[in-house]
Amino acid sequence: QKSGGSITVGQELEIAGFDPLKVGVYDTSTFTAAAAIFDTLTTLDDKGEAAPKLAVSWTHSDDYMTWTFKLRQGVTFHDGTPFNAQAFKENFDRQKDPANKCRCAFYITNVKEVLAPDNDTIVYKLTDPSVNLPATITIQSQNNVIHSPTAWKTKGDDYNRNPVGTGPYILKSWTAGDRMVLEKNPNYWDKGRPYLDRIVLKPLPDAQSRFASLQSGEADIIWDDEADADNILKAQKDSKLTVHTYKGSGAQVYAFNTKVAPFDDVRVRQALVMAIDRPKMSQAISNGLSRPASNPYGDGSWVKCKDDGALPFDVEKAKALIKDYGKPVEFKTLVTATPRGRMVGQVLQQFWKRVGANMEIEQVDQATIPSRAFTRQFQMTPWRIVDLADPDPQMYANFRSGSPLALAGFSNPELDRLLDHARVTADPGQRTEDYCAISRLINKEAIWFWTFQNTYYALSSAKLKGFPKIYNSVIDVSMTWLE
Amino acid sequence: MMQLAVRAEPLLDVDHLVVEYGLGNKTVHAVSGVSLQVARGETLGLVGESGCGKSTLGRAVLQLRRAKSGRVLFDGEDLTAMEGEALRKMRRRVQLIFQDPIASLNPRRRIGDIVAEPLIIAGVKDAAERKRRVHEVLSAVGLDPELVANRLPHEFSGGQCQRICIARSLVLNPEFIVCDEPVSALDVSIRAQILNLLEEMKARFGLTLLFIAHDLAVVKAVSDRVAVMYLGRLCEVGPSEQLFAKPVHPYTDLLLQAIPVPDPDVRPVEGVAVGEPPSPIAPPSGCRFRTRCPRADQRCSAEIPELREVAPGQFAACHHPLA
Amino acid sequence: MLNFVVRRLLAMLPVLLAVSLLTFLIASLLPGDLALVILGDQATPENVAALRRDMGLDQPLWWRYLSWLGHVLQGDLGRSYRTGQTVLQAVAERIPVSLQLMLMAEFIGLVIGVPVAIACAARAGGAFDRFMTGSAFAILSMPSFLVAILLIYLFALELHWLPATGYVPFTEEPLNNLRFFVLPALTLALAEWPGIMRVLRSDMIATLQEDYIALAKAKGLKPARILFVHALKPSSLTLVTVTGINIGRLLGGTLIVESIFALPGIGRLLVGAIYTRDLVILQGVVLLVACGFVIVNFIVDMLYAVLDPRIRHGHA
Amino acid sequence: MSTLLTIADVVVELPTPRGNLRAVDHVDLSLEAGRTLGIVGESGCGKTMLSRAVLQLLPKKAKLTGRVMFDGQDLARLAPESLRRLRGRDLAVVFQDPMTSLNPVLTIGTQLMETIQEHLELDASAAMARSIELLTAVGIPAPEQRLAQYPHQCSGGMRQRIAIAIALSCEPKLLIADEPTTALDVTIQAQILDLLAREQRRRHMAMIIITHDLGVVAGRADEVAVMYAGRVVERAPTQALFKRMHMPYTEALLAAIPKLDAAPHTPLPAISGRPPDPTRPLRGCSFAPRCRYAAGRCHEAKPALTSAETPGHLYACFHPIQMAAGVDA
Amino acid sequence: MATLELSIKDDATAAPSRRKRRLGLLFWIASTWLVIILALAILAPVLPLQNPVDMDMLERRAAFSTEHWLGTDGLGRDELARLIFGARASLTVGLIAPMIGLTIGGAFGLLAGYFRGRFETLVVGSMDVLLAFPPLIFALAVTAYLGQSVPNLTLILGVLGIPAFMRVARAATLTLARREFVIAAEALGASHARILVRELLPNVILPLLAFFLLGVAVTIVVEGALSFLGLGVPPPMASWGSMIGEGRDSLDVAPRLAFLPAAGLFLTVLAFNLVGDTLRALTDPRQGAL
Ligand SMILES: Nc1ncnc2c1ncn2[C@@H]1O[C@H](COP(=O)(O)OP(=O)(O)OP(=O)(O)O)[C@@H](O)[C@H]1O
Ligand SMILES: Nc1ncnc2c1ncn2[C@@H]1O[C@H](COP(=O)(O)OP(=O)(O)OP(=O)(O)O)[C@@H](O)[C@H]1O
Ligand SMILES: [Mg+2]
Ligand SMILES: [Mg+2]
Numbered sequence A: 001q002k003s004g005g006s007i008t009v010g011q012e013l014e015i016a017g018f019d020p021l022k023v024g025v026y027d028t029s030t031f032t033a034a035a036a037i038f039d040t041l042t043t044l045d046d047k048g049e050a051a052p053k054l055a056v057s058w059t060h061s062d063d064y065m066t067w068t069f070k071l072r073q074g075v076t077f078h079d080g081t082p083f084n085a086q087a088f089k090e091n092f093d094r095q096k097d098p099a100n101k102c103r104c105a106f107y108i109t110n111v112k113e114v115l116a117p118d119n120d121t122i123v124y125k126l127t128d129p130s131v132n133l134p135a136t137i138t139i140q141s142q143n144n145v146i147h148s149p150t151a152w153k154t155k156g157d158d159y160n161r162n163p164v165g166t167g168p169y170i171l172k173s174w175t176a177g178d179r180m181v182l183e184k185n186p187n188y189w190d191k192g193r194p195y196l197d198r199i200v201l202k203p204l205p206d207a208q209s210r211f212a213s214l215q216s217g218e219a220d221i222i223w224d225d226e227a228d229a230d231n232i233l234k235a236q237k238d239s240k241l242t243v244h245t246y247k248g249s250g251a252q253v254y255a256f257n258t259k260v261a262p263f264d265d266v267r268v269r270q271a272l273v274m275a276i277d278r279p280k281m282s283q284a285i286s287n288g289l290s291r292p293a294s295n296p297y298g299d300g301s302w303v304k305c306k307d308d309g310a311l312p313f314d315v316e317k318a319k320a321l322i323k324d325y326g327k328p329v330e331f332k333t334l335v336t337a338t339p340r341g342r343m344v345g346q347v348l349q350q351f352w353k354r355v356g357a358n359m360e361i362e363q364v365d366q367a368t369i370p371s372r373a374f375t376r377q378f379q380m381t382p383w384r385i386v387d388l389a390d391p392d393p394q395m396y397a398n399f400r401s402g403s404p405l406a407l408a409g410f411s412n413p414e415l416d417r418l419l420d421h422a423r424v425t426a427d428p429g430q431r432t433e434d435y436c437a438i439s440r441l442i443n444k445e446a447i448w449f450w451t452f453q454n455t456y457y458a459l460s461s462a463k464l465k466g467f468p469k470i471y472n473s474v475i476d477v478s479m480t481w482l483e
Numbered sequence B: 001m002m003q004l005a006v007r008a009e010p011l012l013d014v015d016h017l018v019v020e021y022g023l024g025n026k027t028v029h030a031v032s033g034v035s036l037q038v039a040r041g042e043t044l045g046l047v048g049e050s051g052c053g054k055s056t057l058g059r060a061v062l063q064l065r066r067a068k069s070g071r072v073l074f075d076g077e078d079l080t081a082m083e084g085e086a087l088r089k090m091r092r093r094v095q096l097i098f099q100d101p102i103a104s105l106n107p108r109r110r111i112g113d114i115v116a117e118p119l120i121i122a123g124v125k126d127a128a129e130r131k132r133r134v135h136e137v138l139s140a141v142g143l144d145p146e147l148v149a150n151r152l153p154h155e156f157s158g159g160q161c162q163r164i165c166i167a168r169s170l171v172l173n174p175e176f177i178v179c180d181e182p183v184s185a186l187d188v189s190i191r192a193q194i195l196n197l198l199e200e201m202k203a204r205f206g207l208t209l210l211f212i213a214h215d216l217a218v219v220k221a222v223s224d225r226v227a228v229m230y231l232g233r234l235c236e237v238g239p240s241e242q243l244f245a246k247p248v249h250p251y252t253d254l255l256l257q258a259i260p261v262p263d264p265d266v267r268p269v270e271g272v273a274v275g276e277p278p279s280p281i282a283p284p285s286g287c288r289f290r291t292r293c294p295r296a297d298q299r300c301s302a303e304i305p306e307l308r309e310v311a312p313g314q315f316a317a318c319h320h321p322l323a
Numbered sequence C: 001m002l003n004f005v006v007r008r009l010l011a012m013l014p015v016l017l018a019v020s021l022l023t024f025l026i027a028s029l030l031p032g033d034l035a036l037v038i039l040g041d042q043a044t045p046e047n048v049a050a051l052r053r054d055m056g057l058d059q060p061l062w063w064r065y066l067s068w069l070g071h072v073l074q075g076d077l078g079r080s081y082r083t084g085q086t087v088l089q090a091v092a093e094r095i096p097v098s099l100q101l102m103l104m105a106e107f108i109g110l111v112i113g114v115p116v117a118i119a120c121a122a123r124a125g126g127a128f129d130r131f132m133t134g135s136a137f138a139i140l141s142m143p144s145f146l147v148a149i150l151l152i153y154l155f156a157l158e159l160h161w162l163p164a165t166g167y168v169p170f171t172e173e174p175l176n177n178l179r180f181f182v183l184p185a186l187t188l189a190l191a192e193w194p195g196i197m198r199v200l201r202s203d204m205i206a207t208l209q210e211d212y213i214a215l216a217k218a219k220g221l222k223p224a225r226i227l228f229v230h231a232l233k234p235s236s237l238t239l240v241t242v243t244g245i246n247i248g249r250l251l252g253g254t255l256i257v258e259s260i261f262a263l264p265g266i267g268r269l270l271v272g273a274i275y276t277r278d279l280v281i282l283q284g285v286v287l288l289v290a291c292g293f294v295i296v297n298f299i300v301d302m303l304y305a306v307l308d309p310r311i312r313h314g315h316a
Numbered sequence D: 001m002s003t004l005l006t007i008a009d010v011v012v013e014l015p016t017p018r019g020n021l022r023a024v025d026h027v028d029l030s031l032e033a034g035r036t037l038g039i040v041g042e043s044g045c046g047k048t049m050l051s052r053a054v055l056q057l058l059p060k061k062a063k064l065t066g067r068v069m070f071d072g073q074d075l076a077r078l079a080p081e082s083l084r085r086l087r088g089r090d091l092a093v094v095f096q097d098p099m100t101s102l103n104p105v106l107t108i109g110t111q112l113m114e115t116i117q118e119h120l121e122l123d124a125s126a127a128m129a130r131s132i133e134l135l136t137a138v139g140i141p142a143p144e145q146r147l148a149q150y151p152h153q154c155s156g157g158m159r160q161r162i163a164i165a166i167a168l169s170c171e172p173k174l175l176i177a178d179e180p181t182t183a184l185d186v187t188i189q190a191q192i193l194d195l196l197a198r199e200q201r202r203r204h205m206a207m208i209i210i211t212h213d214l215g216v217v218a219g220r221a222d223e224v225a226v227m228y229a230g231r232v233v234e235r236a237p238t239q240a241l242f243k244r245m246h247m248p249y250t251e252a253l254l255a256a257i258p259k260l261d262a263a264p265h266t267p268l269p270a271i272s273g274r275p276p277d278p279t280r281p282l283r284g285c286s287f288a289p290r291c292r293y294a295a296g297r298c299h300e301a302k303p304a305l306t307s308a309e310t311p312g313h314l315y316a317c318f319h320p321i322q323m324a325a326g327v328d329a
Numbered sequence E: 001m002a003t004l005e006l007s008i009k010d011d012a013t014a015a016p017s018r019r020k021r022r023l024g025l026l027f028w029i030a031s032t033w034l035v036i037i038l039a040l041a042i043l044a045p046v047l048p049l050q051n052p053v054d055m056d057m058l059e060r061r062a063a064f065s066t067e068h069w070l071g072t073d074g075l076g077r078d079e080l081a082r083l084i085f086g087a088r089a090s091l092t093v094g095l096i097a098p099m100i101g102l103t104i105g106g107a108f109g110l111l112a113g114y115f116r117g118r119f120e121t122l123v124v125g126s127m128d129v130l131l132a133f134p135p136l137i138f139a140l141a142v143t144a145y146l147g148q149s150v151p152n153l154t155l156i157l158g159v160l161g162i163p164a165f166m167r168v169a170r171a172a173t174l175t176l177a178r179r180e181f182v183i184a185a186e187a188l189g190a191s192h193a194r195i196l197v198r199e200l201l202p203n204v205i206l207p208l209l210a211f212f213l214l215g216v217a218v219t220i221v222v223e224g225a226l227s228f229l230g231l232g233v234p235p236p237m238a239s240w241g242s243m244i245g246e247g248r249d250s251l252d253v254a255p256r257l258a259f260l261p262a263a264g265l266f267l268t269v270l271a272f273n274l275v276g277d278t279l280r281a282l283t284d285p286r287q288g289a290l
Helices: A028-037 A085-096 A103-108 A149-161 A207-216 A226-237 A266-274 A278-286 A315-325 A339-354 A368-374 A392-399 A413-424 A428-445 B054-061 B084-091 B111-121 B127-140 B158-170 B188-205 B216-222 B240-245 B250-258 B298-302 C002-029 C034-042 C045-055 C061-073 C087-122 C127-140 C144-158 C174-208 C211-218 C223-235 C237-251 C255-260 C266-275 C279-307 D047-055 D080-086 D108-120 D124-137 D143-147 D156-168 D186-203 D214-218 D238-243 D248-255 D296-300 E008-012 E025-046 E079-115 E117-132 E135-146 E150-177 E180-187 E192-228 E240-250 E256-283
Strands: A006-011 A042-044 A050-052 A055-060 A066-071 A111-118 A121-126 A169-174 A180-184 A198-203 A221-224 A241-256 A329-336 A357-364 A380-385 A448-461 B010-023 B026-039 B043-047 B069-074 B094-097 B176-180 B208-213 B225-230 B233-239 B308-311 B314-316 D003-016 D019-032 D036-041 D063-070 D091-094 D174-178 D206-211 D223-228 D231-237
Touching (some): A006 A028, A006 A207, A028 A169, A028 A180, A028 A198, A028 A221, A085 A121, A085 A149, A207 A221, A207 A226, A207 A448, A207 C144, A226 A241, A226 A339, A226 A448, A226 E240, A266 A315, A266 A357, A278 A339, A329 A339, A339 E240, A357 A368, A380 A448, A392 A428, B010 B054, B010 B208, B026 B054, B026 B069, B026 B233, B043 B216, B054 B208, B084 B094, B094 B158, B094 E180, B111 B158, B158 B188, B188 B208, B188 B216, B188 D248, B208 B216, B233 B250, C002 C061, C002 C279, C002 E117, C002 E135, C034 C045, C061 C279, C087 C174, C087 C223, C087 C237, C087 C255, C087 C266, C127 C174, C127 E192, C127 E256, C144 C174, C144 C255, C174 C223, C174 C237, C174 C255, C211 C223, C211 D091, C237 C279, C237 E117, C255 C266, C266 C279, C266 E135, C279 E117, D003 D047, D019 D047, D019 D206, D019 D231, D036 D047, D036 D214, D047 D063, D108 D124, D108 D143, D108 D156, D124 D143, D124 D156, D156 D174, D156 D186, D186 D206, D206 D214, D214 D238, D223 D238, D231 D238, D231 D248, E025 E079, E025 E256, E079 E117, E079 E150, E079 E192, E079 E240, E079 E256, E117 E150, E135 E150, E180 E192, E192 E240, E240 E256
Parallel strands (some): A006 A198, A006 A221, A329 A357, B043 B225, B094 B176, B176 B208, D036 D206, D091 D174, D174 D206
Antiparallel strands (some): A042 A050, A055 A066, A066 A121, A111 A121, A169 A180, A221 A448, A241 A380, B010 B026, B225 B233, B233 B314, D003 D019
16 A cells, blocks of 8 residues: 555546535446545445444344444544534435435435434434345445535535535545546544545546546546447556456346336237347447346345246247237337447347337437436336345335336236335345345346346556445545555 | 700609618718609710719619609609509619619520510510510510520620610610610720610610710710719700700819810810819718819809709709800 | 627627527427426425426416526526536636637637638649648548547557646646647637638639739739738638637537547536536526627627728728 | 830730630730830720730739740749839839729728838838828828728729829839729829829830720820730821721721710711620631621731831731721711 | 621620530549439438348458448448448438528528518527527437437428528628619519519529538538437438447447548538539539620
8 A cells, every 4th residue: 555646537427516405316426526525334345245434333123123323433524523423313314304305315215214312323213124224325325425514504505516524535626527636634534544645536428538548647547337348358458457347236227118008018028028139239239248137136246046037038939929919019218318328229129120029219318217217208218226235225116016116117916025025034045035036027027127237347557556346336446546 | 843945745854853872870962852854755864973873863763762852753653652563564664774784684594584574574474475575676686586585694795785685675665764874884886886776776666765874975976965963963954965065064064174085186185174073971062063163162162053044955053154 | 880889789689688588498398397307216296396386397488487587687697406506607617618629729720721721722723722622521521529539549649749638727737728628629620620711712712813912913012911911801701700600609619529528618518407407507508608609799790890991981 | 215115926825614715816016115005995805914914914824925025024934033023113003993903901001001112122101201202193182191091981083093103102114004094984084194194204104004995095195006806906106096097997996986076866887796706716807707898808817917108007907998087987 | 777787696606605614524523423322322222232220249340241341330230231321311411401401591591681671680680599509409409309310300400500501692692682683673673572583593592502512511420420419310220420420439440430431421522512613613604704
């Protein structure tokens, strides 16, 4: 570990801000900044187990409905405000307060309230049991990072772009759309850390020029994804560069709207799923980098199924199903208006054309997809199951009947039962059982399907060391150093 | 209203015509109270320096430029009061020929169409009839209809284009033609051809002409009477021979002296012409010619001279007429 | 002259008003209910209705427009719901970049286009003229997103002369700032100069036929003086118009170049605002950009007067 | 007196889409210092091309053969730089249209002073003083104010005076005035012609006046050359020419001009037809198709310039007119 | 009658013979290229080409071969077929969009230049509004609202081109409307409509057409830029612009994927303008005159 120096991080997106009341949810670029400016209660260690951060220890009730965390003492926010249970509670209440109408509140619906019985203890009261809470709150998201209450109160509207946390770096300056400069926090509670004096975050929206910036040394580490496979392969061959990958859990997925034709017929859904040759598709879109997915959990998850019920790739069977259906299969798929979205869309279109289904690509901007999805104005929409430590939050939201996120509009008592059961069960073996059964059911009904597992990429200069695993899809550079 | 020398009932009677142009916030006094009459069958020549308002007067007669005040009586009817269809009907009887023959023909239309255009506008539906008329006038102006009709204007010389323009103006059998400097843009040799042609057409079709030019010799060659214009006003009107032989207005005299004579024995008189015409935006008070007039005095700047009969049929607007 | 200026300024008001109305209409026609976008996954019909009421989205369109206009007239362009920035702050942050990019691009475009045009016009139809006309088309056929990456490959990765991406404010590091702007400005300029060259060349050719050029030659003036003093000025009216329109267009930002070179300009701000349905920013910025355009137009008119004394003295 | 300008066997050809156009066809002329030559002819007969040939200002694609000796140098073979030094200083020109021959965007002062400074190596204030002097000489009131004005602020006559001032600015040896008054009114025309004549006498320069109006040259030129279809068809001292024309074309040209002393409505003896297409030269005399004396030989061969009995009188005709001029008109 | 000897016959010699102007080799090469490209674009569906959207996912960016003459693109589609079908899309948009600008902008420019006054102020003002509005925002908003399709794209590009055509038409009309042949028509009592259609239009249309040709080039390139932003022709349809955009990602691996369509674009644009210049010179009445 060497102290000093400065790095530049090339990000994909522009950061809108940090105040959850304003921005609602953080995106991947914001995660990176948040990981440096803020701390969370817990973090994930090398093995993917929850480890202390601002919380030093924790216990839970038997029913997993109550979790108690002991907080680290002597920690202050960058503005000098002391970090304590009261501060944490204020953070939580602010998000939860219905008057604030925070989009972020959706992700904490399972938390009834947070109590602060004394200065260094907080208690989570949950509505449903959660066996893995300390791991699920490690992601540096809008809900989990802890802001200085004084700061948001005094700064008002300006707080969004002047965040104050307890993290290893302090926001020094920020030019909209350009650079965010983070300076080392000299009073960081973890003595000796961080190592770098300065981190500069820059949005570099274009993948080609982002990679060029890495090559030319303007950036030390950049965000990347499989769509940029050519550059990833190039970086692998380049001794001056390092490719960081992390095989996360979750997958890239698609939801059928089973309420509208032709997807109200299971034969059509099955046929379309069976028509997809994932290895070939991976070859086409990412030079084989993408890992085919057959269930929503992925190799990175602790849920490992012997039988996930995946439908086989079978063109003939698919054709037969379509033929059996009798009517022409024509539909539209929402696709993000990005090179990657277009490419994937065209490949799927190609597979489906081969089995006699006509898909039309409807390009929409990123912001439109959620609102189209929530209002069910789609026939087929792409979605994403992100890499979280526990499958429950996303599985429950995506598949439980009545959930606003149950995009397929499919309701099945058995599925509901399994979902309810899995979330209150503590035994990992039993939960695996449940989740595999859920996977089999979804695969059989083909209400959603999965294309590829999540793999996260960051490309850096070989001199950059100490880069951790890309847990939760967060590129966390806060503890790196330069050699 | 003073009656000018008109032998018969005038076909055209221009009465105190005033035409102005707006130029930003300034006003160009192009024609300031001009009265003249043209008798049926007569050619009235109108001369004057560039910018004195000759074209403006011509266009105002045809209502292409609406007058600010004054009247234009054509065959007893007031054109200035006419609108729309009535005016359009009247336009068949009054035609216009321009200075630049090439510019007055649409470069992208065939001669046959150009000459037939007035007939179409006048509502002659019968194509054969139109063709007959076109052939007739084209032959009349000395062009071979067969050869000409299918060509474009640029294939013709200036003189030929002017013939075509004349043909176009004749095709509706008009009674009156305003010729706005029809020969100024033409060569000496061609000029004579066109002047002769106009004379011939006049006789043949019984036309009445208002002939505008800046060349006194040209005007004299074709006009029965001549009107001399200076800066929006008339200076002198009279029968051609009389006016040229005995000019009364100092400006007419100046014009006559300034003409170069093609005879080396006549030494040009040096220093006759003085100064340049003032701007029509701010014309001089009183007599407009006074700034260049050797005879000007106090009275000329105070009082606008009226046209007075100085000799039988000859009128001049001058406080100090010659002789 | 003052009269002229005032009249021109007054004539711009309706344009601005129409732009504001158009922006407002377009913004409200965009699919994706703002309330839904803000509430996201949390949207329940009640929530949405409440938020719509709070934001005044349930009011009729004309009412919303008038109230927005009322605020604008009082100098309040509003605040982004997402970043909390006011429109003026957002624009103040971005406009220096777009302005600089635009100025440098036009400058380089003119520096390439004008001499080439003059050289071509001086020997119209000659080898150089034909070659440059052809090259102009070749460059015109290369979209800026291709040119940009080629320039990056050449100047940043191969030659290491210039940085590939990035930006520092001029006030902080003037020299570095210029280095950052060279490639993006060049990318834009390469797309600009063929147009500049074409209009100036044809106007120059026309001017060089004029009698007064023949007279200038007959006066024994040096060829350079004839081209640059006698011919260039009267030929540059169309050029000024074209440059004005280009500048107006570039004021609205050039999303592609800004994205590729990671410049924080107006283009990215605007498109970001559209994608996140940040209508306050969208409307405000479009209105300000339109003001910029109108001002540029005004300057163009003034330049006409400077270039051509006939216009200055009202002899149109 | 010495010969200042000799034009020997000059041919100017212009390539056009319709074929080679011979604008000037084997022209020989000469002019002595301080004398005035008038060149007369119809539009398109090559007057301007001939003057441009002297100035070496022909269109780029034009081809010039023959010699143009000016002050002992062959202009056609002079290096561009020496030519440039010569133009404006020894060789000046006034164009036809004062509206277009002054640069609309430069002040009158600039346009005057640049010539003076280019050739006389005067400093700005001296050049300015000389400009004012020149403007006064050509009869422009309040010259100091005029210097700061633009051409459009002056009337046509004024502009032509300024153009003349520019031409006179370096005391040229030869002034070529290409239809200097065609675009002007009669009264202004008289003024300008007077001005030119006065300045010529005063500065003792040679002058070529190009015009299509025989009236203009009659009183002001020492010698007249009549051009037709690119050729000089008659050339004589002015007096001699008007006394006795040999070439039917010259006569017809004179006759076609309306006379002030003729009665109204007298038919004019017009020349029929129009000049031949210069891209399709005729084998015989170019005027033959329009000539009333033309006979067989005229259509077969081109008549050469031959001397008449009066000294210095040359004409190109097989059937010269025998009677005295004027009788016919 | 002595003066009326002139008949056209003795002038026949002087009249220009029917044009036999040489068009030049370049003109012929250019028109041949255009004919070929247009024919290919029109006939693309019936030509023995491979399907431009069929992917051979294991044969990505294949080199030239007898099966794929120009190799395959990033998704294993036949490059030749895509180039030809791309020509179809690019030329459709590239020709129709400027036509919209030409008709609407041309009509407004003509009317504004002829009638002047309030109407002109209104038209010029509206065009300023259109120019002042950032074009990309316009494109984004319209696609978001109307959806993404070739007709909508054409509409957007067409509307964006209107101000330029309006300017050209208006400038030409302003000078023409003062010409004497227009006054002559007026003096004959021709109606406004007649003057506009018969006298002005034939003269205004030529500068408009010349500008149209430049418009074709610009439109094709702009369509590419919009494709790059996801606003161009909807995939899997190919257009030259979108192909350049896709090829850009693999510039160092397979540069031809970007440069082949760019070359096609360049040659076509150049050919259009060469032909246009020649045709303009041919139909210019002044050229033939003495
Ligand atoms: N459309 C116009 N707008 C403003 N002023 C004009 C317009 N037309 C003519 N004028 C001005 O009106 C005055 C008279 O012009 P007009 O054309 O009638 O003169 P003219 O005697 O025909 O001259 P010319 O001999 O040059 O044809 C001139 O000063 C001229 O500048
Ligand atoms: N730039 C040119 N290109 C081709 N032909 C030309 C050019 N300039 C003039 N001509 C032709 O050359 C011939 C001689 O023209 P020139 O200008 O010398 O005639 P001009 O006697 O001066 O006529 P004008 O009295 O009209 O000025 C004409 O036939 C003319 O059409
Ligand atoms: Mg006139
Ligand atoms: Mg000439």
